[in-house]
Amino acid sequence: MEHKPGHPEQLAMANESAPDSDLVQTPEELQAIEQQRALLNDVDPSTSDATQVAQLLHVNPQVGLSTSEAHRRLAQFGPNELASAPEVPKWKKFLAQFKDPLVYLLLAATAISLIAWIIEKVGGHAEEALPFDAIVIVLILIVNAVLGYMQEAKAAQAVSALSEMTAPTTNVLRDGKVVRIATTDVVPGDVLVLAEGDTVSADGRLFAAASLRIAEASLTGESVPVGKKPETLATAKALGDRTNMVFNGTSVTQGTGRAIVTGTGMNTQVGKIADLLSSTDEEATPLQKEMNHVSKILGIAVCAIAVVVLIALAVMEGFHTTQDVIDSLLLAVSLAVAAVPEGLAAILTVVLALGVQRMAMHNAIVKKLHSVETLGSASVICSDKTGTLTKNEMTVERIVTPSGEVELTGTGYTPEGDMVGMHGAAITDAVRREALATLATGALANDGELRQGATAGSWEVVGDPTEVSLVVAAKKTHADRAFERFQRAAEIPFTSERKRMSIIAKDTTDNGDLTVFAKGAPDVLLSFCSRISVNGAVRPITEGDRQAILHAVDRLSNEAYRTLGQAYRPLETARLSEVSGIKCNAAGQAADVAEQADVIERDLIWVGLVGIIDPPRVEVRDAVAEAHRAGVRTVMITGDHPLTAARIASDLGIIEQGGKAMTGDELDALPDEAAFDAATSEVSVYARVAPEHKLKIVESLQRQGNIAAMTGDGVNDAPAVKAADIGVAMGITGTEVTKESAKMILADDNFSTIVAAIREGRGIFDNIRKFLRYLLSSNVGEVFTVFGGVVLAGYLGLRQPETIGVTVPLLATQLLWINLLTDAAPALAMGVDPMTEDVMNRKPRKLTDRVIDGAMWSDVIYIGIIMAIVTLIGMDMHLAGGLFTDRSVGALGHDAQMVEARTMGFTILVFAQLFNALASRSHLQSAFVGMFSNKWLWGAIALSTVLQLLVIYVPFLNTAFGTTPLPAMAWLECIGLAAIVLVASELRKIVLRMMQRRRATV
Template structure:
């Protein structure tokens, strides 16, 4: 495919058929230094971001009109039209008040819906920006990381194993580069790439000197020059052919949609029953009566169905995901939040996740004893024989020699010490630095020669000239290798021959440290022979690594993260198993697991070799009882995940390498390391840890549970208040005579609430308070209960019981308020008009719905727990109360909503009866807590 000239500086010829240097020249790029930052910014402005074209966003007017496409809104519009027609026929009122009010409420609802959709879109867009891929480029002669969206034609792209290719590029140099191009070509095997010129423009799958956007590097490394970005890439060409893609709904969103449809059917049926009941009980005598009944039925259906649930759900999920991102856990899709709250097993790597990924020397064993050097205050562990001073001096020499036979370096960045180099070597530097901070050394050595480490030699040596003194050889390596080259050992400040007993004790120390899961290294030194001193190290080679003085053996370990043990304890409290899967030695894995409280002495450690020989049935039994897997290859991770899932577990799995990608993809929650992880791993994962910390996983699980709890809260709140409205109208119509409504009302059709009052209640209670529920801080201890089952519903039987009880309480409180102020009925003695009584009942219903929001914050805890923590809820409550007061007292609103001014006694009764929803729920919650305490006095089930 030819590259469009408008999207790349290339003028003629496909880059695959031309010399790579010619391509670089035409693109105005120096292959050795890349583009300058200024030129890259200019090209980014010229060619645009390296992104596929987003789906065309609907204009505001179309999105606004879409708000009126809801069937229930259409019903309201029809009802408003009928109201206008009746007004035109009868003309009793100067204006069609009902139609105007309904129209205003429709517009307000549409504005709120439009705002909610916009907020959800912004939240999801912000989430997408957090997961943008990164690429390594060469600019201004420096290697730097850049967002793949900022790549431009002419950029020099540096590729390594695990990278996701950010743009189409021509290979400049290649070292065993292989890429996976199945997403473009369907080729299942990795394709080898090189810089050779192609004789002609070949099909996509045969362009061996090109790499393509979106493909993955499976092996090797390379430099390539970008020739196309964005829609000009091969991936862009395919994307151009695709129709607009609709985002897939999450399982929870699908459940809520099903709930909405079910409620619509139920409530419309109830509305029809109510209208038929009114017709049969009270009769229809005029077109106005028919319009009144029709408006009531439609308003009841609209108010009872929470049509804003999908948008509200998206907002709550997206805001929760953004909170996770602030805590170093980037969740890539909203659906993953649901899985997080259900996680029952966390399979985690050891290095860098449970440990600090910074090797530390903790023990030094010398001829005079063992010394703890894990902190600045070195202390002797051998209290026998008065060896304290000698052992400490020997430990100091051991650390100094190890720090000199070293290729790592310390860097002081603004007063903070940073290390660069191999983790084992930096461990020596950090230990010596701690030593020097307490005991400054006057000696300084200049390095003049080196024999580097190799896996065959298992040791390294350096030659140094002491200021004003001789040349020294400093060596470190495997203790057994080093001991074979030693003829003497250091005891205190003296050099003595190394006899067989000394060798035996040194090797025993190695075994002891190894049994404690330490990695061991020996340290030795000598004064260099004369030829090295004379030639300033030019003649320094392996032949001079003889006749060394053995100083000591160090025990090195990658220590556990301080917060990891607390996180594992928290996971166990939440009913979540934690399984360590590592490629390290079993002894090391067992030691770290015991230190973290992940396993006990009696727990088995299963090796990769055992997994290899186990069939699927045996593996299912193994994963059920094993907390630690060691010497595990990446392919074993996939089998472990599958075995756990076959046992019904919801599995979270961490990974960082290319070969971890299949396991992450298969896991319910694949978790990639943001620091150590490759782009391929991040692509396969559902969550990325920006700090590679196990504690962040547990914190994300907690946040996931809080988000799901909050979703249940606003569902409980919305459905309870809507049930209250429906039941108020239904019982008010059925028992109108018993409650004294028919005797007190001058209206032909007696209704406990007007259609406009129902719609108003829905407007002030279903928007801001519901959103406040969605961002509620944690009330219940979400980590004190086991994981949610995969088949558990968002609304279970217990919640439906709460919804029904609360709705019934709201309706009783509303109707009882009206009865109290009317003459006759169940509670005789009232003297108010029906309009006043209905206004009081209307106010009771609104207040009861708002108070239900505070109840809904927990299904078990008292309403007073954390009562003042949700400022958004208090703000929405205050706003709704102010609006209700306005409806009651502002003259034009009185006309619109059929209200009249209330006296203090009316407010007192309304507030008192509305609070019934609090007291009834408090009694129920107390019974639930008492029953739970009686059945489980120690709280074992919760833990």
Template structure:
């Protein structure tokens, strides 16, 4: 159906909806079943079976399976069955890890799905776009991503950027009138389409198509190429894996050649070599990193931070500057008008929050509003030039809740405290046209027609901008020319309110004679100033500590606000953000500077005030040129370039527009600065945990290879048989390594300087720790084997059981050492209960293959006595505790 050719009434009829109340829940549910979820079909996903089969396609695993097949043909059935069982279990664990990572990423996708404001049964509700159905009435505003195809029924300065659909980069001005003729998508100016962005203004529409029936759905194949989320760390580890594979294969080949040269059976040495290669090659390292990242991302979600792009997890650990908006992020975003100034008088307003109860006082005397027309008119104009609504919500503990901008909400509440109601005002005044607020003009205007048919404009906005446009001022009930003295008084009042950390909004008006042009530039000049409203947005109590924590972590916090310099300074001092020698810069100064000029000063600046979103990009660029890794917050459409340019773009989950969220790599569910600090801590810890299990896995692998290599060099029998090597790889390496990914942060994680983005994986002596611990694990295992072989030279199985147990226990003790940058003595082992359980499980499995008789012939083990365990535990503790003692001794010296 050509919806753009139909009138609004015809669209209403054809979609069987009601413009006044929208759809009922029953209708919506029926249509959701009829049309399906409002989402594009995704490309084909890998089936669970295919993911499982892919776990066995690794070349070395295929070689091992071929070797075990030969083993079976040669009559070694027990060995063949056991090895195949271990390979299958390993494959199942890999499958589980991959599916878990996939589900985590899918959960992230759903969490960052767009919301739409929809009318259901006469009330506006926020729904996930996928639950919207044809016939729904929706509201759209600047910054929203359109979630379905709409026939526009109301447009107020509505501009939509449709490049995702049409390729046209310039935003299109939308309107609600009927169009004729056969028009291409780009010419249908009374339609809005799924996937496009509102760049300016607001409007309403009726949903005409959802999902694959939308215009975007028709070209959905262009969007179905699934993007693989790969982080720089994963790519580094893939490169490292290739190097380790070559090294491990060379050493394995060397072990096999030496074994054959010394007279060992060719087939057994080949099987041992392949088993060693499978165990030693960390082919699962990138997969484990993905799981660790996804587990970390889940922890971040619990701390109200949604990661949209996985590389941000790594980058968070490198952040050296956080540039944060003030309003709502550092403050509570619960604006309350506490001061009103008009006709030279400053009134105090009582009451807090959005509850419309409070009184007006002048010099401690309650004001009789019936005799103060100018004050009431000022409050009424603030309510009329406004899109916010305050409603009583029984579902949320019977609280008054805001629907709209907090600043506008504060103006509505101050008017309601004077007994004014919007619906009553709209009986006397009708709004003819609206020029929405934008960050460049810093003001909003509505053209109003009163009951006498007279037109006038009401403007509200930033005082410094609005006062400049005012030629007159209200005094003793009438307008008079604004003198320099009047202007000075107004500016002094603004400064006085700002010094009390109050945000001020100026309100002005302009009578419009008949036949006057309704052009924006003609309306918003030669205004008459009505007065000012000063409102407070108190700092969030937890932000002060978060800023201090960031300072200790070597991270500078920079406040960015559109507020007056004095207000910004007052809030910054309350939060202990601005040091004694710290500078404050305003938007005007910033505009006069180039990026290179700002670069020279930016290190000393802690507060940017009176800035527009366009300035943010310049701030990001200047900081980056100084070598900083920058996190930048934002919520508006104009914030998107700075968010995208920042190393870590942070969007607001509550107040943020979809455009800002699309550009970001991190979304704050609660719009709270303290959540950024928590995200940085989690980001640092995730990276450290990845280093921990790299350290553990590689040191264990080095130990396994060296014990076999040294035995060959010393012309000793094989210390480990293939099945034992594979068992170590499955049980000892797998479970504890995964548990390390859940390790809580060390106490000093937020007291270290930010990590350099160029830091290598083996930085901070990690390479040395891997080699030294791996060498010691190999040596003590070999010594234990030689002692056992010396005691019972005729009993090779006994010596191999001792070597096998020593290797396992050395690795299980070493895993606790991996939890600390310093030594095993610096952390409580029980602070990671998952790791304790993993180690206990591994020990029990070890005891099972040693003491459960049916398993002994499979794993080539035998019973051990208590004195044997003294040898095993004594030797296996050496790599960890000897080095811990050495570390402690050298520190004391």
């Protein structure tokens, strides 16, 4: 039997006259193809015979293009993609780093500083030969822009890598074989091989179709899927009525088909209206909204503080000169610089990108960076059974026939094994005959395919694993040879609603009569059977036969077998139109057989059933247990028999031993939404469910406040996957439609990968909170330092009685340097901090929970105050007339002493923030737990220390940043005072842990 699984070869047009694609080799012939393709646009392929379309594109529809020819056409016509906006030049991306209100503020500060220097220079009072403040601010802005550009480039590379991993693929016929290629590589003349769940990747002319229905709402607005047939249209019709054409961007909802590609990229119908399409801005995620909220709070707070300080200065000191006004404005700028962590947005993006890349390396491909926050909040995982919770290595092990039962040895997809009697018993001739007929029927009513692999002894599986298991079983027993004379003529595809499939095959060695071969869920298929085959003799089926079959189904299901029944029916004619009850078209030919399933799939003859085992994945039980510890509930939703579902679920720990599954019929029997919600809050295993049940279950769980993840592979799973908070598509068995609907793709189709992704998502979110705590507390510390230094200037010795004008405790350039030094490297290093051991021992966070909650704000304010106090104390210790010390001015005078004091405050603040980096790794856990686990953080601390030493001991940097070399004793003071930040944090954590333990015991 020439069997191309999943595709109705007998409906395919014979096109022996079409030239083989390998004949097209010269540039002249390629030019001819382009001309012919242009002719297609003028002629309209829908009104042209499929043979003519094939000839115009130099392709044999039965063979497809050769690989070399496809490569030539790809070079000739370009990739199959819509034109996108031209890439933004690198120089524009760099300049975009300056498009920020803070940068505008700093540029204003530069202008103010430059004007002040010019005024002093003209008046002959300038102490500096160059405007160092202005130069340093500009240089730091440039450095910050370079860092931001590099970080964004790194994040863009990560996103690009993820896009490549999730790039859509398409089945095409190349060199006579069905192969899966990147959608961008589809070229004119390719033969598209379409099946349920596929996204149509190009415009094409159908030449074969079986029950093909395509959703074209994205193109035509038609909400109901359109039935497709290969017949040539008599006249040109509107886009939605071109039933023999398929269009780029639409999706197959039912059936199979093949089409010759007539247009790719911008030459498709979607491409022609691409200019009219506008992308809608996506709603900001909770994390993005939180960052915007924080920025607003900081902006309002710093403006309020700046206004208060300026008013206080005006009242207390008065603005006597232009210099007073300039100094006051510079002070306001210093406060703004201190308050805002400049690199926050870039660091957040990079941390998310790096985390998502790590997840991708572990087979969890998250399509959008900000989906990570949702992933870490998952509270329910709704999972299919086959392939996700189990190995998806389906193996037929039992064959039950009317005369007995046998076992089939061998596992996996290698067609090696024997038929043996149960418990070593001999196999009778009747049982053997019936078993071979059962396997042969299953191999015929089948869309799976088993191919010899590239290496000896290897096998390649194409199609649904359950169907392939039947092909493997038939090959093991040579049952497939018994029906090689049959050739498929038509197909009634499997759907989730029908739970069965049938094919009509022609006997090529006899009189050409047609026979229906069917397989499906035994309880469903049995209802269409009126007869039974026993040892080759057909007789009416009795109620006793039915009960025996159903009892066998329950017995096998209870042993975790998936069961499939097999049946057939001779039509006793070579023409479908002659079958009683079949409707015909005007030409006397049978209409679409799928629409007449009720006539064809009746009076079937029961042959037997098979028990298929798919063992649970060993690692899934541990993953389910880990999810349970993390407060994440696992729900199994499957189309399998309830006993099979319950057995697998109990083995994996989803339910207790002896637990039961709820069926789709039982869900339908629930009286109202409240009863439905009550059921889903308790039940964790569902069997024999339809696609609409999956959607209802997800929506019910969401109504109860859950963050639901939903796995899916088929086109019917797409609505539930899309509705879920975290839609998860299968990377191996998943359809393109489902992958497009999902937010995450499992490259290995493994449930354990979902749990690992949730763990990683929680770790990423924890790290985001770590560096937010660090950045905000550090910047709040800078604000309090500047504010406290101005308000308490007279008490701390910052302003001497004879001092005229405003005294700023730290210069704007010093604050900028601190932010540049401590915001970038340490914050990025904290973004890759190892996960804590308790990451999966706590309940999921709610999406309504604030990223920066009250506990974090208390941390931020507390550390900020401590940081300001130790900084101002360090400055006070080096000033005359201070609160804690009263050093004499000395020979160098107050100005030199002020430079030394500022250098002390500057250095203390830098090291206080580096100690704060260690303290900010946890709200409760001691910094000394796993202190050296993050090598990147220690590297960042070392780098920041070296750069600070350069600013203090390199002469030209002394001038630029207003610093002076510090003596050895001063370093002891700096480190000692800065370390108080870590000590204060540890004391606070001890108190918080004690309070937590006390609450736990109450």
